[in-house]
Amino acid sequence: MLLFLLRRVLLVVPVLFGLLLLTFVLTRVVPSDPAAALAGDQATPQQIAELRATYGFDRPLPEQFLHYLVQIAHGDLGSSYFTRRPVIEDLIERLPATLELTFFALLLSVGLGIPLGVVAALHHNRWLDQVLRVFSVGGIAIASFWLALMLQLVFAMELDLLPLRGRISITGDAPPHLTGSYLIDALVFWRPDILRDALEHIALPAATLAFGSLATIVRFSRSGVLETLQKDFVTFETAIGYPRRVIIAKYVLRNSLVSTVTQIGLLFGGLIAGAVVVEAVFDWPGIGGYAAGAVFSADFQPLLGVTLLIGAVYAGVNIVVDLIHAWIDPRVAETM
Amino acid sequence: MNLIWLKFARDRSALTGLVIVALVALIALLAYQIAPYPEDAFSSDPMRRLRPPGAEHLLGTDSLGRDILSRVVLGTRIALGIALSVVTAAMAIGVPLGLVAGYFGGWRSEAVMRVTDVFLAVPQLILALALAQLLRPSLESAMAALILTYWPFFTRIVYAETQRLRHAMFVEALEGLGARPLRIMFLHILPNIASPIIVRATIGMGYAILTAAVLGFLGMGAPPPQPEWGLMVAESRDYLPDAWWFATFPGLAIFLVVFAFNLLGDGLRDIVDPRLRRSR
Numbered sequence: 105m106l107l108f109l110l111r112r113v114l115l116v117v118p119v120l121f122g123l124l125l126l127t128f129v130l131t132r133v134v135p136s137d138p139a140a141a142l143a144g145d146q147a148t149p150q151q152i153a154e155l156r157a158t159y160g161f162d163r164p165l166p167e168q169f170l171h172y173l174v175q176i177a178h179g180d181l182g183s184s185y186f187t188r189r190p191v192i193e194d195l196i197e198r199l200p201a202t203l204e205l206t207f208f209a210l211l212l213s214v215g216l217g218i219p220l221g222v223v224a225a226l227h228h229n230r231w232l233d234q235v236l237r238v239f240s241v242g243g244i245a246i247a248s249f250w251l252a253l254m255l256q257l258v259f260a261m262e263l264d265l266l267p268l269r270g271r272i273s274i275t276g277d278a279p280p281h282l283t284g285s286y287l288i289d290a291l292v293f294w295r296p297d298i299l300r301d302a303l304e305h306i307a308l309p310a311a312t313l314a315f316g317s318l319a320t321i322v323r324f325s326r327s328g329v330l331e332t333l334q335k336d337f338v339t340f341e342t343a344i345g346y347p348r349r350v351i352i353a354k355y356v357l358r359n360s361l362v363s364t365v366t367q368i369g370l371l372f373g374g375l376i377a378g379a380v381v382v383e384a385v386f387d388w389p390g391i392g393g394y395a396a397g398a399v400f401s402a403d404f405q406p407l408l409g410v411t412l413l414i415g416a417v418y419a420g421v422n423i424v425v426d427l428i429h430a431w432i433d434p435r436v437a438e439t440m
Numbered sequence: 441m442n443l444i445w446l447k448f449a450r451d452r453s454a455l456t457g458l459v460i461v462a463l464v465a466l467i468a469l470l471a472y473q474i475a476p477y478p479e480d481a482f483s484s485d486p487m488r489r490l491r492p493p494g495a496e497h498l499l500g501t502d503s504l505g506r507d508i509l510s511r512v513v514l515g516t517r518i519a520l521g522i523a524l525s526v527v528t529a530a531m532a533i534g535v536p537l538g539l540v541a542g543y544f545g546g547w548r549s550e551a552v553m554r555v556t557d558v559f560l561a562v563p564q565l566i567l568a569l570a571l572a573q574l575l576r577p578s579l580e581s582a583m584a585a586l587i588l589t590y591w592p593f594f595t596r597i598v599y600a601e602t603q604r605l606r607h608a609m610f611v612e613a614l615e616g617l618g619a620r621p622l623r624i625m626f627l628h629i630l631p632n633i634a635s636p637i638i639v640r641a642t643i644g645m646g647y648a649i650l651t652a653a654v655l656g657f658l659g660m661g662a663p664p665p666q667p668e669w670g671l672m673v674a675e676s677r678d679y680l681p682d683a684w685w686f687a688t689f690p691g692l693a694i695f696l697v698v699f700a701f702n703l704l705g706d707g708l709r710d711i712v713d714p715r716l717r718r719s720r
Contacts, residue, residue, distance in 0.1 A: 122554060123558055241699065242695070246695050247654065250687070250695070253680065253687050257681050377563035400658075404573060410566065411566055411567065414566050418563065419561065
């Protein structure tokens with residue numbers, strides 16, 4: 105298992121290196137004047153000259169690339185052209201909010217999606233299955249920005265049930281800082297008032313974000329269970345008189361959820377990307393909203409930082425998923 | 441061939457998808473004839489701004505007094521135009537690369553597949569955002585960004601399929617007869633792996649429409665006053681909750697078209713690739 109982990113981590117290295125090379129080529133080699141491209145439309149000639157000097161754009165490309173690697177290894181992702189703040193500081197400050205939102209959405213889609221998928225499979229071709237099937241194809245066809253607005257329209261504006269935007273009420277306080285996740289911190293320090301407020305605020309953005317992945321998980325767990333139900337061992341166990349409930353709970357589920365688990369890694373990437381839109385609509389103070397803000401103000405350095413950070417997080421999540429996969433199905437670790 | 445059609449005709453959801461896609465294509469072709477106020481693509485009329493849906497304007501008017509039905513109809517041209525060009529270009533890049541990597545193997549496949557991995561290492565939307573930003577926001581940049589993020593999907597599938605056929609009897613026979621690699625790849629392997637490519641392309645149409653709308657919503661796609669669906673939803677935000685129709689209908693249009701392409705793609709996959717049959 106340890107060897108498997110080590111190999112898996114080593115596999116990520118060339119990909120991350122490639123990502124750095126790709127971003128380097130995109131920012132330094134493709135534009136005719138990279139300093140001007142980095143600086144944005146409103147920069148003065150002095151600012152551009154200043155940038156050119158700090159980044160050494162006049163040096164040979166291999167030297168520039170080495171410099172770029174050293175910079176990033178030191179956590180220097182440049183600074184925003186508008187706030188002048190280092191990108192890395194902004195990212196560290198905002199990452200917990202995004203992780204809270206994406207993990208909450210992931211929990212929501214896995215927690216609802218797997219049972220719904222299993223139920224659909226057990227009701228194969230009956231009306232419940234048909235409804236869930238339409239949902240599982242339709243769910244991934246909805247534009248998240250539109251779903252966000254529709255949920256805001258119904259639940260925040262018309263019914264006034266949930267807050268329109270933000271992570272916590274303006275009048276309320278944030279919980280004492282421990283993990284950076286308001287939900288966990290409010291639980292740990294037991295502040296039910298803050299917990300309730302934070303839950304109300306996360307409900308709509310998390311529901312929006314979870315919607316597409318929920319549909320995917322329903323689909324995969326449904327087809328996984330259907331496939332497993334046709335296996336010989338199920339017929340055998342039925343024949344020797346195991347109760348159906350035991351067969352499904354004990355044997356079918358474990359065997360059929362493997363493909364669902366591998367999907368979760370891919371889904372997480374989708375969730376983090378979706379967070380850009382969802383955070384922008386709900387004013388969620390995470391890195392997604394940060395990226396969207398950078399898009400609006402044509403501020404390239406923050407966007408580059410977000411791209412690299414998400415690439416790294418994505419790689420990490422996929423390693424974890426592979427480990428879970430190997431734990432559910434030990435044969436995986438042996439073949440690698 | 442007849443068998444495929446028979447299977448297809450029996451798959452109700454795939455058929456529904458095909459009918460909607462065909463209808464949408466027809467609407468796109470005849471957009472200027474169908475739209476009740478075709479001039480509303482660009483001109484505005486402040487006298488009739490934010491009218492709710494009614495007899496004169498079936499889906500209401502927007503903040504500049506433009507007929508929303510007309511703009512949704514005209515928007516089909518933009519959406520389908522983007523999707524077709526993006527998928528075609530992504531195929532033109534991805535398919536040859538996949539063929540070369542799968543046929544030759546060795547350093548060529550290593551080089552191609554490692555580059556593919558890098559492009560798949562970041563979620564597509566994030567990469568598209570960074571690329572579109574770098575190329576200066578415009579419709580063309582958005583399309584370029586979508587192409588650059590979608591080609592790896594074609595490469596991956598073509599690579600896997602080509603590898604599967606690499607040592608098939610007919611390929612080795614052709615090699616024995618002295619056929620050149622280019623000929624074998626494009627004239628003999630490609631036709632045999634067309635089905636999974638078509639399935640990918642159909643699903644890619646939905647992806648391109650959806651992602652182009654997201655870029656439009658974030659202000660990185662078609663510039664105003666273009667009747668682009670994502671942009672229309674973005675423009676509607678300041679008028680909620682009163683002008684609910686302004687936000688609702690462009691979003692519904694996105695949903696319907698993407699839904700149709702996904703239904704069609706799913707149905708096609710079940711027919712051409714029984715191994716992947718999702719026990720529907």
